[in-house]
Amino acid sequence: MAKRVILTIVGLIVIIGVLAGIKVLQIQRMIDNEAAFEVPPETVTTANVRAESWDTLLTAVGSLEAVQGVTVSAELPGKVVQVAFESGAMVKKGGLLVRQNVASERAQLAGSEASVELARLNFDRIADLYKQKLVSKSELDTARANLRQSVAEADSIRATIAKKTIRAPFAGRLGIRQIDLGQILSEGEGIVSLQAYGSILVNFRLPQREIARITTGILIEVSTDAHPDTMIKGKITAINPEVDSATRNFQIQATLPNPEEQLRPGMFVNVRVLLSARTTVLTIPSTAVLYAPYSDSAFVVESKEENGESGKVLRQQFIRLGEKRGDYVAVLSGLQEGEVVVSSGVFKLSNGQAVVIDNTLSPDFKLAPEPGNN
Numbered sequence: 001m002a003k004r005v006i007l008t009i010v011g012l013i014v015i016i017g018v019l020a021g022i023k024v025l026q027i028q029r030m031i032d033n034e035a036a037f038e039v040p041p042e043t044v045t046t047a048n049v050r051a052e053s054w055d056t057l058l059t060a061v062g063s064l065e066a067v068q069g070v071t072v073s074a075e076l077p078g079k080v081v082q083v084a085f086e087s088g089a090m091v092k093k094g095g096l097l098v099r100q101n102v103a104s105e106r107a108q109l110a111g112s113e114a115s116v117e118l119a120r121l122n123f124d125r126i127a128d129l130y131k132q133k134l135v136s137k138s139e140l141d142t143a144r145a146n147l148r149q150s151v152a153e154a155d156s157i158r159a160t161i162a163k164k165t166i167r168a169p170f171a172g173r174l175g176i177r178q179i180d181l182g183q184i185l186s187e188g189e190g191i192v193s194l195q196a197y198g199s200i201l202v203n204f205r206l207p208q209r210e211i212a213r214i215t216t217g218i219l220i221e222v223s224t225d226a227h228p229d230t231m232i233k234g235k236i237t238a239i240n241p242e243v244d245s246a247t248r249n250f251q252i253q254a255t256l257p258n259p260e261e262q263l264r265p266g267m268f269v270n271v272r273v274l275l276s277a278r279t280t281v282l283t284i285p286s287t288a289v290l291y292a293p294y295s296d297s298a299f300v301v302e303s304k305e306e307n308g309e310s311g312k313v314l315r316q317q318f319i320r321l322g323e324k325r326g327d328y329v330a331v332l333s334g335l336q337e338g339e340v341v342v343s344s345g346v347f348k349l350s351n352g353q354a355v356v357i358d359n360t361l362s363p364d365f366k367l368a369p370e371p372g373n374n
Contacts, residue, residue, distance in 0.1 A: 041311070041354040045362040046301055047343040049335045052283050054325065056275040058213075062204030062222070066265040067255075068170050068196040072097060074185040075163045085192065087177045091168045098179070098191055100164035105157055112154040119147040172196035173261075195265055200258040202234065204271045205249040213275060214239060220254050221272045227262050236273075281322065281330040282337055285365045289321065289329060290346045296321055298335065299342040299349050301357065314342065316351040327365040 078100030085097050123143040129135040175193030179185065202222055206214065218236045234256035243250045254271075256263065263269070290297045299314040319334030335341070342349060343362060349355075 041356045042349065043358050044301075044342045044349070044355045045344050045359050046340050046357050047285050047288060047362070047365065049331070049337055049339045049341060050283050051280055051337045052328075053278050053280050054323070054330070056279055057323065057325075058206060058210060058273040058275065060204040060206055060271045060273070062202040062254075062269050062271045064263050064265050064267045064269060065201045065203055066172075066195040066197045067199050067201055068172065069194065069265055070169065071190045071193050072166065072168070073188050073190050074098075074100070074166065075187065076100070076160065077184070077186050078102075078164050080179055080181055080183045080185060083177065083179065083181055085174055085177070087174065087192070089174050091172065091174055091194070093168060093171045095168045096165070097168055097174075098166040100166070100185065102161045102164050105161050105164070109154060109157040109161070112150065112157055116147070116150040116154050119143070119150040123147045166191065168194060170194070170196055197258050197261065197263065197265060200256050200263050200265070201237075202254050202256060202269060202271060203251060204254075205244075205247070205251050206273070208243050208248045208250060211243070211250055214252060214273070218276075219274045221274065222254075222256060222263075222269045224263065224267055224269045226267065230262065232256050232258075232263070282335055283328040283330055284335065284341055285327055285343045285363070286324060286329045287327075287363070288341045288343045288346060289319070290316075290349075295319075298331075299346055299351075300335070301340040301342065301355065312355050312357060314349055314351060314353045314355055326367040326369050327363075328367060 080098055081101050082099035083097075084099070085091060085095070091097070123146070126135055126140050126143040130137070130140045172194050173196075175195070177192050178190050179192075185191075202220075214236065216236050216239065220234050220236060222232045222234065223230065234254045236252055237255045238253040240251035240253075284298060288298050290299070295318045297316050297318045300317050301312050302315050304311055304313045317334050320332040322330035322332045324330070342355070343365075
């Protein structure tokens with residue numbers, strides 16, 4: 001019985017040893033195959049790191065404001081008896097907009113004008129008597145004061161009538177009417193918006209570090225998503241003398257021509273400040289950048305010789321980026337002029353990988369691309 005147990009144990013040990021040997025041989029073969037395996041070269045497109053002279057630009061987001069813009073409102077309470085404008089119409093300076101009921105004021109004016117006439121007659125009569133030395137100087141002064149008081153009362157009523165005849169304070173385009181015929185207006189109640197934007201203002205802010213470079217007269221370019229193919233040029237006309245203590249930005253105002261009324265008050269716009277100085281920068285296509293939270297990088301193509309054969313391999317280079325324009329981005333550090341970088345498909349590459357260059361399908365990179373409409 002003991003002999004059988006021993007033989008069984010020995011048999012199991014032999015079987016386990018054979019299986020272990022087979023598995024060790026398989027693992028060793030896999031290791032050898034992996035060591036001998038070479039990743040086939042990846043086909044890539046490339047671009048040279050180029051030095052270019054760029055205009056110095058500062059970019060910002062601005063808000064448009066009318067050169068003149070108000071909500072026309074009633075100065076005095078009263079009933080609307082005439083609405084003399086259409087919503088959205090152009091109006092000239094002094095154009096009639098609304099008449100309020102002034103029947104009561106006109107009746108008061110008639111009585112006041114009669115009082116003025118009577119006071120003038122009394123003054124003329126007393127003045128003649130004073131010349132004849134038949135009345136005292138105090139009576140003449142009293143008559144003169146009564147005349148002036150009557151004239152002032154009449155002028156006050158005329159001013160009230162004028163205030164109830166509401167006119168456009170300047171030429172511009174009217175908005176949507178906010179009142180109806182027969183409505184009783186209260187003091188200060190809005191009637192219609194009036195905006196003059198043949199020229200228009202754009203307000204934007206820049207960081208305080210740029211304050212020494214900004215002066216009035218500098219050209220700017222403005223674009224908006226409402227007219228993406230249109231670039232409107234203007235000039236800086238005012239600079240706020242103080243810097244916002246919360247954001248450390250300072251406000252700038254520029255004036256733009258707007259004869260076709262493409263720009264409207266309240267719109268946001270993209271602003272580019274065109275500084276006179278030009279700077280030389282190193283540029284690469286923006287598609288050559290592998291963006292990452294820790295640092296951006298690009299793959300530099302280098303020559304390598306091994307076993308008497310030459311080839312191309314990649315070196316991942318961390319870079320610091322600057323301004324982006326069109327299809328290109330400026331490189332502040334990390335690359336040198338003349339180096340060759342992979343221009344597309346960088347997300348699938350790795351450091352030290354072998355590559356083959358084929359630029360037949362390389363994209364056409366431009367500083368000012370103009371994509372066509374589909």
